[in-house]
Amino acid sequence: MNLFTPKAKLTVKEITLFALLGAIMFCGDIFLEVFPNIHLVGVLTVVYTIVFRVKALIPIYLYVFITLLLNGFGFWSLPYLYLWLILWIIVIILPKNMPVWLQWFVYPFVCMLHGLSFGILYAPAHAIMFGLNFEGIKAWIISGLGFDVLHAVGNLAGGLLIIPLASLLRTLKKQIKI
Numbered sequence: 001m002n003l004f005t006p007k008a009k010l011t012v013k014e015i016t017l018f019a020l021l022g023a024i025m026f027c028g029d030i031f032l033e034v035f036p037n038i039h040l041v042g043v044l045t046v047v048y049t050i051v052f053r054v055k056a057l058i059p060i061y062l063y064v065f066i067t068l069l070l071n072g073f074g075f076w077s078l079p080y081l082y083l084w085l086i087l088w089i090i091v092i093i094l095p096k097n098m099p100v101w102l103q104w105f106v107y108p109f110v111c112m113l114h115g116l117s118f119g120i121l122y123a124p125a126h127a128i129m130f131g132l133n134f135e136g137i138k139a140w141i142i143s144g145l146g147f148d149v150l151h152a153v154g155n156l157a158g159g160l161l162i163i164p165l166a167s168l169l170r171t172l173k174k175q176i177k178i
Contacts, residue, residue: 013178014055021048022062029067037118037147038154042111043161045084049091050107050166051173060084078125086121087114100163108159115155119144 010018021044028040041063048056064080090110098106114121119141127137 010055010058011178013176014058017173017176017178018055018058019062021059022066025059025063026066026070029063035154037115037151038158040158040161041084042087042114042155043158043165045087046091046107046111046159046162047165047169049088050162051169053092056088057085060088075126075129076122078129079122083118083121087111090114103163104160107162108156111159111162112152112156115151115153116148118151119148 025041025044028044032039045056045060048059052059061084064084067080068077087110091107094106094110122144123132123137123141126132126140130136132140
């Protein structure tokens with residue numbers, strides 16, 4: 001399905017649900033802000049992608065827009081435009097009909113790897129913005145590695161919620177007939 005064709009019009013129910021899902025991502029991020037690099041944004045990105053596939057980009061980028069709007073634009077803003085897209089792409093290319101027992105391992109693992117690679121994924125934008133050479137990029141990544149490990153552990157733990165949340169969201173989707 002191509003989001004940019006007339007056939008891909010969103011219903012009022014979808015607009016409402018996607019707005020709510022984007023707000024849930026933002027509120028969850030704010031709620032867990034007291035813990036460094038621990039949040040459910042990656043988990044919810046995976047869940048939304050499993051359930052809504054291409055349309056998952058709507059709540060994901062609503063989250064990004066709300067975050068940028070309310071937190072302001074800074075050096076961290078540019079990577080936010082592609083960080084969640086990378087995770088979305090990885091989940092999209094995974095097989096849709098993966099056995100559930102395998103999903104319990106694959107999705108948390110992908111979520112964990114995304115958290116672990118966060119500093120590396122940030123590096124290109126920082127290299128451009130701050131004029132870092134390869135040594136500067138390497139030093140920047142190494143200095144943030146502890147936070148990336150913490151991020152990975154948080155994503156792995158949160159990743160255990162992916163299958164139950166996806167199941168719950170599928171049930172909701174059927175009940176509201178989306």
